[in-house]
Amino acid sequence: MAPTPPALVSDAPLGAARKWAITFSVMMVTVMQVLDTSITNVALPHMQGSFSASIDEMSWVITSYLAANAVIIPASGWLTAVFGRRRFYLICTVTFTASSFLSGIAPNLEFLVLMRILQGLGGGPVIPMAQAIMWEIFPLKERGTAMAVWGFGIMLAPILGPTVGGWIADNWSWRWIFYINLPIGILAFFMVSAFLFDAPFHRKPRHVDVSGIVLMMLGFGCLQLVLDLGEREDWFDSTLIVGLGVLAVCMLTGFVLRELLADEPILDLGVFRDRNFSVASLAIFLIGLGFNSSLLLVALYTQKILGYDAWTAGLTLAPGGLGTMIALMISGRLVSRVDQRLMLAFGCLLQAASLALMTHLTATMDFWSLAWPRFLQGFSFGFIFVPLQALALATIRMERLANATAAYNVVRNIGGSTGVALATTLLARRSQEHQATLIGHLHAWNPAMVERLREWTEHFAAHGADGYTAARQAMAMLYRETQVQAQVLSYADDFWLMLATFCGVLVLIPFMHRVRAEPAPRGAAATPAERDPGLPAPAE
Numbered sequence: 001m002a003p004t005p006p007a008l009v010s011d012a013p014l015g016a017a018r019k020w021a022i023t024f025s026v027m028m029v030t031v032m033q034v035l036d037t038s039i040t041n042v043a044l045p046h047m048q049g050s051f052s053a054s055i056d057e058m059s060w061v062i063t064s065y066l067a068a069n070a071v072i073i074p075a076s077g078w079l080t081a082v083f084g085r086r087r088f089y090l091i092c093t094v095t096f097t098a099s100s101f102l103s104g105i106a107p108n109l110e111f112l113v114l115m116r117i118l119q120g121l122g123g124g125p126v127i128p129m130a131q132a133i134m135w136e137i138f139p140l141k142e143r144g145t146a147m148a149v150w151g152f153g154i155m156l157a158p159i160l161g162p163t164v165g166g167w168i169a170d171n172w173s174w175r176w177i178f179y180i181n182l183p184i185g186i187l188a189f190f191m192v193s194a195f196l197f198d199a200p201f202h203r204k205p206r207h208v209d210v211s212g213i214v215l216m217m218l219g220f221g222c223l224q225l226v227l228d229l230g231e232r233e234d235w236f237d238s239t240l241i242v243g244l245g246v247l248a249v250c251m252l253t254g255f256v257l258r259e260l261l262a263d264e265p266i267l268d269l270g271v272f273r274d275r276n277f278s279v280a281s282l283a284i285f286l287i288g289l290g291f292n293s294s295l296l297l298v299a300l301y302t303q304k305i306l307g308y309d310a311w312t313a314g315l316t317l318a319p320g321g322l323g324t325m326i327a328l329m330i331s332g333r334l335v336s337r338v339d340q341r342l343m344l345a346f347g348c349l350l351q352a353a354s355l356a357l358m359t360h361l362t363a364t365m366d367f368w369s370l371a372w373p374r375f376l377q378g379f380s381f382g383f384i385f386v387p388l389q390a391l392a393l394a395t396i397r398m399e400r401l402a403n404a405t406a407a408y409n410v411v412r413n414i415g416g417s418t419g420v421a422l423a424t425t426l427l428a429r430r431s432q433e434h435q436a437t438l439i440g441h442l443h444a445w446n447p448a449m450v451e452r453l454r455e456w457t458e459h460f461a462a463h464g465a466d467g468y469t470a471a472r473q474a475m476a477m478l479y480r481e482t483q484v485q486a487q488v489l490s491y492a493d494d495f496w497l498m499l500a501t502f503c504g505v506l507v508l509i510p511f512m513h514r515v516r517a518e519p520a521p522r523g524a525a526a527t528p529a530e531r532d533p534g535l536p537a538p539a540e
């Protein structure tokens with residue numbers, strides 16, 4: 001069958017119904033991708049038992065997906081131009097859905113890891129493509145609302161992922177966490193086929209930059225592996241990490257030089273000449289660093305320190321998603337009317353306040369003492385992501401949007417992976433340092449220690465232990481309490497670091513220009529953001 005020719009474009013504006021149909025179509029695929037990313041983590045112990053694998057072997061189920069994401073995202077703008085937006089989005093949808101089914105029927109760990117790589121290649125381009133699509137079809141004054149609706153769906157996935165994933169793995173089988181993608185993927189395929197169309201300004205590259213592709217795959221793939229495996233392999237005390245790090249630096253340096261010199265680069269770095277985009281990219285790196293690591297820290301703290309199960313730990317994260325949803329509905333309406341820099345500053349200050357609350361962790365805090373800061377943290381993100389994206393992309397020419405969103409998400413992903421690696425490393429190192437300090441204060445002349453030891457000794461003696469055994473058990477419990485307190489202090493250190501990253505974003509805000517949605521004054525030249533009406537409608 002001959003391929004369907006791309007739809008011609010008329011001068012008529014795209015109708016509201018068509019815009020929202022496209023939005024919900026691409027949102028379904030994006031939600032499926034984000035849901036799968038968060039849902040897999042809670043099912044790893046069940047997969048481990050099924051395949052009789054070690055923890056290190058099971059980590060490749062996550063690492064392989066992230067590495068594939070890191071490799072494909074930089075090329076998503078170029079691949080969109082090669083295949084056409086509609087066709088490439090359908091390819092990604094089919095690839096992700098089919099690999100989800102194959103992951104579910106995986107007979108062994110090796111096959112599952114291979115399918116997870118395929119999933120990562122299919123899911124990686126989805127978010128930058130969806131951002132570019134909605135930015136293109138909506139005029140500036142409507143983009144805030146559109147991105148808020150899209151973000152509403154995105155935030156639903158991290159809320160449902162840990163809770164639903166844990167329930168499915170416990171009550172059905174871990175294989176169903178992949179099978180649930182099938183109906184979503186099939187419905188999304190038909191919706192994308194019906195509503196999405198190719199942009200009129202995409203020009204197919206005349207040449208394939210093979211050198212750029214090889215350098216990109218090796219560079220970003222090795223960088224992701226360094227960040228994922230670094231803490232487990234003891235960083236640069238490991239020959240593997242040193243080798244991967246050197247290879248990543250060499251390949252990425254070669255990739256940057258190649259892209260600057262190539263006539264048709266895989267990732268056009270020229271978008272970083274735009275002041276707003278370059279400063280916003282640095283901001284999203286810091287925000288990604290703080291966002292991903294704070295989610296991880298809360299999940300670990302609730303399970304390792306407070307003793308919550310996976311379901312309750314997921315419920316602890318839920319107030320953050322609820323807060324983001326509420327904030328998105330407000331910020332989506334304000335972003336075209338208010339100075340986006342003020343909104344971003346408000347969001348960062350609110351985020352800093354929530355992280356300051358989290359630095360006062362205790363080993364006996366109740367659910368609501370943690371849920372309230374999480375709600376405040378989630379609410380702040382609604383005032384961070386929407387205005388920052390407006391500041392980053394509004395001054396980018398329409399034909400460069402796909403490339404710009406790819407570059408923006410590359411930086412965000414690197415920031416997120418760096419944040420997780422930094423948080424886990426700091427958690428381990430600072431816990432050891434705090435434990436050494438606390439143990440230094442445990443001696444016979446410390447009245448608090450003597451009193452605590454007496455309480456534990458009496459406790460065990462009351463439960464039938466002889467004097468010698470009760471004293472030994474009391475000492476063991478005192479040591480355990482010291483370890484827990486050291487871990488609590490290390491979590492607080494991590495949250496202080498996250499707070500510092502958002503203070504760093506505040507420093508960057510004055511270097512960005514405000515984006516205005518209203519027409520330029522009479523006689524003044526309009527900026528690309530002011531004259532951009534959104535894409536016209538495709539001719540049927």
